Amino acid sequence: MDTAANIFGKACGYGGLYVFGRREYHSNIKGLHSYFHLRISPKEILANVNDVDLLAAFDAETAVRHINEVVPEGGVIIDSMQVNTKVLDIPTLPPEFKDELVKFMKENNVGETLNDWLNYAKQKNVHVFPVPYMELLNQIGEQLGIEKISKITRMINVLTIGVSFALFKYDRDLAEKAIRATFAEKGKIAEMNVTALNHAYDYAEENFDGFKHRLEKTEVNEERIFLTGNQAVAMGKVLGGCRVQTYYPITPAADESEYLEAHQIMKTGGDDEAIVVIQTEDEIAAINSAVGAALAGARAATSTSGPGFSLMVEGLSWAGHSEVPVVITYYQRGAPATGLPTRNGQADLRFAMHAGHGEFPRIILASGDIEECFYDAAKVFNLAEKYQMPVIHLLDKAMANCSQTYPVFDYGKFKIERGEILTEKELEGKEYRRFRFTETGVSPRAVLGTKNGVHWYTGDEHNEMGHISEEPLNRRLMVEKRMKKLDLVEKEMPVEDKLKFYGDRDSENIVVSWGSPKGAIIESLDMLKQEGFSLGFMQLRLLHPLPAGDVKKALEGKKRIIDVEDNYTGQLGGVIKEKTGIAPNFHILKYTGRPMTTTEVHAAIKAILTGKAPERQVLMFGS
Amino acid sequence: MGLKPSDFRVPDVFADWCPGCGDFGIMNGLQMAFAELGLEPHQIVVVSGIGCSGKEAHNVKAYGVHTLHGRTLPFATGIKVANPQLEVLAIGGDGDGLGIGAGHFVNTGRRNLDMTYIIHNNGVYGLTKGQASPTLQRDVQTKSLPKPNINEPVNPIGLAVISGYTFAARSYAFDVRHLKEMVKQGIQHKGLAFIECLQPCPTYNNLTTKDWYAGEDRKDASGKPQSRLYKLEETGFDPNVRDWSEDFQKKMAALDKAREWGDKIPIGVFYKNELEPTFQERIASRIPFYMERPPAKQKLCDESGMSKVDLAEFMEDLKTS
Numbered sequence: 049m050d051t052a053a054n055i056f057g058k059a060c061g062y063g064g065l066y067v068f069g070r071r072e073y074h075s076n077i078k079g080l081h082s083y084f085h086l087r088i089s090p091k092e093i094l095a096n097v098n099d100v101d102l103l104a105a106f107d108a109e110t111a112v113r114h115i116n117e118v119v120p121e122g123g124v125i126i127d128s129m130q131v132n133t134k135v136l137d138i139p140t141l142p143p144e145f146k147d148e149l150v151k152f153m154k155e156n157n158v159g160e161t162l163n164d165w166l167n168y169a170k171q172k173n174v175h176v177f178p179v180p181y182m183e184l185l186n187q188i189g190e191q192l193g194i195e196k197i198s199k200i201t202r203m204i205n206v207l208t209i210g211v212s213f214a215l216f217k218y219d220r221d222l223a224e225k226a227i228r229a230t231f232a233e234k235g236k237i238a239e240m241n242v243t244a245l246n247h248a249y250d251y252a253e254e255n256f257d258g259f260k261h262r263l264e265k266t267e268v269n270e271e272r273i274f275l276t277g278n279q280a281v282a283m284g285k286v287l288g289g290c291r292v293q294t295y296y297p298i299t300p301a302a303d304e305s306e307y308l309e310a311h312q313i314m315k316t317g318g319d320d321e322a323i324v325v326i327q328t329e330d331e332i333a334a335i336n337s338a339v340g341a342a343l344a345g346a347r348a349a350t351s352t353s354g355p356g357f358s359l360m361v362e363g364l365s366w367a368g369h370s371e372v373p374v375v376i377t378y379y380q381r382g383a384p385a386t387g388l389p390t391r392n393g394q395a396d397l398r399f400a401m402h403a404g405h406g407e408f409p410r411i412i413l414a415s416g417d418i419e420e421c422f423y424d425a426a427k428v429f430n431l432a433e434k435y436q437m438p439v440i441h442l443l444d445k446a447m448a449n450c451s452q453t454y455p456v457f458d459y460g461k462f463k464i465e466r467g468e469i470l471t472e473k474e475l476e477g478k479e480y481r482r483f484r485f486t487e488t489g490v491s492p493r494a495v496l497g498t499k500n501g502v503h504w505y506t507g508d509e510h511n512e513m514g515h516i517s518e519e520p521l522n523r524r525l526m527v528e529k530r531m532k533k534l535d536l537v538e539k540e541m542p543v544e545d546k547l548k549f550y551g552d553r554d555s556e557n558i559v560v561s562w563g564s565p566k567g568a569i570i571e572s573l574d575m576l577k578q579e580g581f582s583l584g585f586m587q588l589r590l591l592h593p594l595p596a597g598d599v600k601k602a603l604e605g606k607k608r609i610i611d612v613e614d615n616y617t618g619q620l621g622g623v624i625k626e627k628t629g630i631a632p633n634f635h636i637l638k639y640t641g642r643p644m645t646t647t648e649v650h651a652a653i654k655a656i657l658t659g660k661a662p663e664r665q666v667l668m669f670g671s
Numbered sequence: 672m673g674l675k676p677s678d679f680r681v682p683d684v685f686a687d688w689c690p691g692c693g694d695f696g697i698m699n700g701l702q703m704a705f706a707e708l709g710l711e712p713h714q715i716v717v718v719s720g721i722g723c724s725g726k727e728a729h730n731v732k733a734y735g736v737h738t739l740h741g742r743t744l745p746f747a748t749g750i751k752v753a754n755p756q757l758e759v760l761a762i763g764g765d766g767d768g769l770g771i772g773a774g775h776f777v778n779t780g781r782r783n784l785d786m787t788y789i790i791h792n793n794g795v796y797g798l799t800k801g802q803a804s805p806t807l808q809r810d811v812q813t814k815s816l817p818k819p820n821i822n823e824p825v826n827p828i829g830l831a832v833i834s835g836y837t838f839a840a841r842s843y844a845f846d847v848r849h850l851k852e853m854v855k856q857g858i859q860h861k862g863l864a865f866i867e868c869l870q871p872c873p874t875y876n877n878l879t880t881k882d883w884y885a886g887e888d889r890k891d892a893s894g895k896p897q898s899r900l901y902k903l904e905e906t907g908f909d910p911n912v913r914d915w916s917e918d919f920q921k922k923m924a925a926l927d928k929a930r931e932w933g934d935k936i937p938i939g940v941f942y943k944n945e946l947e948p949t950f951q952e953r954i955a956s957r958i959p960f961y962m963e964r965p966p967a968k969q970k971l972c973d974e975s976g977m978s979k980v981d982l983a984e985f986m987e988d989l990k991t992s
Contacts, residue, residue, distance in 0.1 A: 061991020273989035283985050287978055291966035292753050313958060315981040321969045322958040324752055329778035333745035336738065340718070340749025343736060344757065346966035348749065366739055426978075456986055464972035495967065496734045496750060497757050499713045504729055506737035507721075515684050515729050516737075 051230065052205035053084035054451075056212070058226035060088045061274050061453055063219060063265030068093040068567075069451040070643065072670070075299065075389040080140055081109050081671070090266050093452070094417065094567030098647035098669050101261045102215060104208045108133040108162045109140055112149065113671040115165055120173040123259045124166065125211050127204075128178035131163040177256050179211055184251060188244050203244045210248025215256060216263040220249050271456045277421045277447035278303040281377055283457075284425025285349060286314055286323060289464050290375070292341035292348040294326045294334040299389050300448040301351045301379045331356035335363035335376070342367075342374045343505065345469070345495030347429045349375035353445075354383045354396050361403045364438055368408030370505045371483070371491070371530065373432035373439075373467070377425070380444040380563075382641040391641025392445040394563050394614035397623065400440050401592050407527070409534045411435065412592035413545065414442040416566030418452045420589075426462055427545070434467040434540075435533050436490055442591065444614065446564035446643035468492040475500035481512040485525055489533040534593045546590040547598060555582040556607040557657060560632060562588045562620050565612050565644045572650035581657050588620060600628040610634040610656055612649065635664045642670030673709050676702040679732045686730045691881070693844030693870025694723055697791060698730050700842075700850035701760070705733065708855055710758060718747040720763035720772065722798050724791040727762050741772030744779040744788065751784050754967040755951045758858060759786040766796045769805040769825045780834030780863065782950040787857040787864040788836075790827055791844075793872040794879055801875030808932075814877045827867045828929035832922050832942050837862035839925060839942045843900055844870035845881060849938065861945045869900075869938070889934070903928065903939030912944035 057067040068087045074080035087093050100118045104125040105111040111126055112135055158168045166176045181204050189197050213223050224242050231238035282304045295305040309325040328334045334350040341348035357378055367374050380396045382388025400412050411431050415421045432439040470492050482503035484491045494501030504514030511517040551573040559569055569585050576583055586602050603609055611621035611632035618635045625631040636652045638644055648667045655661035679702040688694045715733035719725040721740035728735035738746045747761040768776050768790045794807040801815030805825045812819040831839040838860040842850040857864035871881045886897040912921045925942035955961040972978050
């Protein structure tokens with residue numbers, strides 16, 4: 049399914065179209081309902097919407113779950129062999145969902161077979177396109193001289209693409225190009241898929257009509273890329289100088305590490321460089337190996353999600369105490385416990401802020417879209433080394449697994465700032481103290497192995513040399529030395545890394561949010577502006593230390609402060625209240641594990657602006 | 672002129688171990704080994720865990736990283752991978768390495784990094800006042816245990832050999848010369864070396880004491896104590912794997928020797944195999960310049976700080992035009 053979605057997205061990209069893709073899957077290998085939601089437009093797209101123009105269902109469950117999302121005059125592609133399936137007999141449906149279906153069928157007078165459901169859709173002017181996949185596969189098998197059809201059943205994906213593009217009347221050459229690019233290293237498979245694509249395209253052209261939606265290619269004069277958040281983070285890390293990455297496999301973080309390992313060696317114009325990716329035995333080893341690598345002078349990171357971060361907490365505390373520049377890429381997912389391991393969530397802000405025993409400095413930077421994921425993934429290493437503290441790059445599953453079209457990133461101006469690292473020469477003849485008290489709290493660092501720089505680290509409270517000390521005065525000074533570095537961070541951080549404004553800043557209405565809801569909020573803002581509403585949006589990026597002064601200034605005197613987050617308690621809203629004394633008076637929250645869509649965010653904000661909404665709205669869209 | 676063992680002392684730090692603690696012997700052994708190998712303090716990183724043994728890192732003049740309970744090996748792994756030119760020694764207690772850190776003990780064996788891991792084995796958790804460690808024999812009752820130990824002990828040498836450590840040795844804290852020799856061999860070994868260092872805990876282990884090891888309770892006819900410890904190298908035991916065909920037998924022989932406990936306790940090298948590629952070699956097979964330009968030694972940017980990394984290859988993969 050992912051391959052099909054990528055081919056589809058690529059083909060659209062070749063035609064100069066922007067694509068936004070959202071991948072939803074269960075925590076299993078196969079068997080349960082997975083889907084890929086693609087939105088395509090000649091204009092830039094930032095999020096998903098609820099409406100579906102064309103639903104391509106490989107199985108009956110997909111049709112049942114999504115049929116009500118299809119708009120009038122939209123279409124449903126379905127395997128013609130499935131139409132007699134009894135909906136309540138679909139083995140993968142859980143009982144709590146069947147209850148919902150029974151209720152729906154009763155209320156809307158829909159019968160028990162999929163065909164009944166399709167007829168229900170037809171009444172709402174939805175076109176149904178039954179495709180005899182097995183028959184088509186048999187014909188293709190014959191054409192290619194393949195006897196065992198089981199060997200090519202996977203090509204149903206490509207058949208669906210062929211049918212879809214035929215319905216949209218999209219240039220099939222672009223789909224062919226996308227297939228060839230996807231299977232570039234497997235020439236024979238590429239050709240088989242091209243044959244399948246054309247066969248399906250021809251079939252649909254001959255047999256289906258009435259579908260009015262069109263995809264039209266346009267000319268563009270810029271180079272574009274289509275990528276996921278995981279890929280953006282991986283590339284950002286390479287750019288930012290990350291040279292050791294540790295990880296323990298976990299959804300939705302592991303794809304990033306695998307992508308890095310696959311692209312291990314990189315060109316620089318001079319000597320090649322390389323990143324070493326270590327798959328450790330657990331997340332405890334992952335954080336502590338990254339800390340070790342950082343002490344030795346490599347830019348080092350680990351990448352995980354909630355359960356993994358839980359195991360890293362003791363190591364984080366050590367790193368904060370010992371002033372280690374280590375980066376933790378933290379993809380939130382549905383929590384607590386195992387939670388919704390493959391779904392979205394933003395319920396770990398408080399955890400990221402407070403994880404670890406004791407008080408120690410850390411930076412939390414939250415990206416809000418895939419482009420920010422890229423640049424931030426590079427920047428966090430500068431922050432870690434300049435301020436000598438752990439940096440948590442806080443992301444979420446929606447960004448990790450969504451894919452989006454962008455112009456090729458302009459990364460040539462990225463500057464590496466390593467902070468003060470002492471060389472053998474600078475240390476010669478001097479007594480070096482790793483934790484020397486300084487005005488800013490940052491002590492010049494020597495990395496392990498530097499001649500003339502021998503020093504110590506310990507998780508016990510230490511003196512300037514790094515040896516254990518329990519002296520009260522030293523303790524006080526060390527605590528203060530560490531903590532005051534946060535003031536420096538807040539002072540020196542460029543404002544665009546702290547927060548960003550969109551829309552009408554002077555409006556009496558302001559949305560506050562962080563992370564992946566950003567795209568849906570910005571699109572809603574544009575829609576609301578056209579509808580005559582005035583509204584601003586403040587995206588918080590530096591979540592710790594929270595730039596309280598800037599936030600307070602932005603929120604003072606506002607009539608409506610609308611907090612939008614993927615969690616139950618409105619964590620950012622709570623943090624803002626704690627740090628500024630100003631509390632959001634409206635909350636738009638979602639904790640189903642599915643990312644917010646523009647449609648529902650727009651409706652929720654509009655309801656607030658028109659005085660029709662309660663203080664707290666909980667969003668539900670998405671299966 | 673090479674350095675002397677005394678050059679590896681740390682005058683600013685008072686070694687706060689109990690009088691008669693084996694940790695002093697281990698500290699001396701390390702200092703002697705470093706001096707004899709001609710190492711300089713900045714070339715060495717001593718990574719230690721939590722427990723009395725954790726303080727070794729502060730009492731040796733070398734880069735010292737006193738880490739978390741059980742996590743010596745992951746820290747050491749990160750350090751060594753980032754800069755393989757460093758001489759990395761991981762040091763921890765028996766509870767640290769075989770209790771809370773047992774997962775790392777096993778998995779580090781799978782990598783065969785070229786470094787040395789020393790476990791201080793005294794059978795008790797000293798810093799928390801004498802609870803049973805994972806190496807304490809079942810049914811024995813050291814003085815602060817409310818009841819006899821209910822668990823079977825782990826066999827450190829045996830676990831090391833089957834986990835992939837390519838050097839497994841044992842020594843004794845009060846035989847400093849032997850200990851120094853084992854440490855030297857461990858450091859010189861190409862691959863991951865494990866050294867179990869037996870030591871008394873004069874405060875909490877009243878069973879396997881210095882006198883017990885020395886055999887004060889089993890004197891011969893002339894009244895001379897019969898030490899429980901004997902040296903493998905004096906029995907003609909050959910731990911060296913010279914060809915893969917003899918590896919299994921050498922491992923079995925090591926396991927067999929590792930079972931001995933009580934009145935006859937072997938010390939010395941149990942197993943040694945330098946045929947297995949190290950983790951560094953494995954990385955270098957993927958990154959040919961790894962040893963010359965490891966992660967900690969890469970430039971990352973030009974003089975002005977501009978990143979010179981070319982992402983063209985990444986971008987090419989992702990392009991849609």
